[in-house]
Amino acid sequence: MILLTSDPAAIIAVQNTFLPADPLSAFVVGVLVFILVVFFLLILALIQFKRILYPSEKPALKGLMQQLTDIVPVENEAAILTDHVYDGIRELDNNLPPWWKYLFYATIVYSFGYMYYYHFTDTDRLQIGEYQQELRVAEADMVEYRKHAANSIDESNVKMPDAAGIKEGDVLFQENCIACHGKTGEGGVGPNLVDEYWLHGGSLTDVFKTIKYGVPQKGMISWKSQLSPLNLQQLTGYIMNLKGTNPGNAKAPQGDKYEAK
Secondary structure: OOOOOOOOOHHHHHHHHHHOOOHHHHHHHHHHHHHHHHHHHHHHHHHHHHHHHOOOOOOOOHHHHHHHHHOOOOHHHHHHEEEEEOOEEEEEOOOOOOOHHHHHHHHHHHHHHHHHHHHHHOOOOOOHHHHHHHHHHHHHHHHHHHHHOOOOOOHHHHHOOOOOHHHHHHOOOOOOHHHHHHEEEEEOOOOOOOOOOOOOOOHHHHHHHHHOOHHHHEEEEOOOOOOOOOHHHHHHHHHHHHHOOOOOOOOOOOOOOOOOO
16 A cells, blocks of 8 residues: 655554564564475475485476476477467467466455455455554654654744644733733833833744743743743744734833844
8 A cells, every 4th residue: 555645654654564563473473484494495305305215206396396387298299289370380278287277266265265354354454444544543643743842842943833822822921921011912010022122132032032041130030940842932922923013001112122134
């Protein structure tokens, strides 16, 4: 089956589908392969031993090949010549090789077991079932990946959150920041957050660092021990989104005007 995706987690999930599920399975497969190799070598050894004991007999391997292929010797081909001639070449009426017929019969027998296993049991191992299972595994892996990725956010990789993240930042702001900065960011004990003037830098990274590490000398605590890295990013995004909202009771500007480079 081909899974068309660029999702690393999904690719890993598909790759793992074709690998032994656990060390015990790998061990069992290895033992079976070893037994087959030993069995094959034992058969060859017995054939060689028989040749030594009975050198005048027809080689067993040659007799076996004759039974499996049903080849007509060249000197007897006149008996199976047909009237079909093409470009000076006459057709021989050879039988189908017995090995081919045996294999064909075996596939018919196998097909009944195949149909029962895949279509009449609850194993859900059809291609669509395997595909859906791989998607579920990939989704679970991606959720786990995002959970760890969210905890690795810092000032070196912080980015503006999406609309849902900004909404979460609004909730965080109302819970933690309005006492000093006002309900709409208009300012209070702390500076306003709605104009272009900042005391400690106005870039996304600057604001993130200010929230994360705080400004102890001015009474602002560090929030890195109380908020997760993802929450810090969401709160930063919300504050950046306040710029230009101009509430009527905004505190006078403080600090330096920030101009994006």
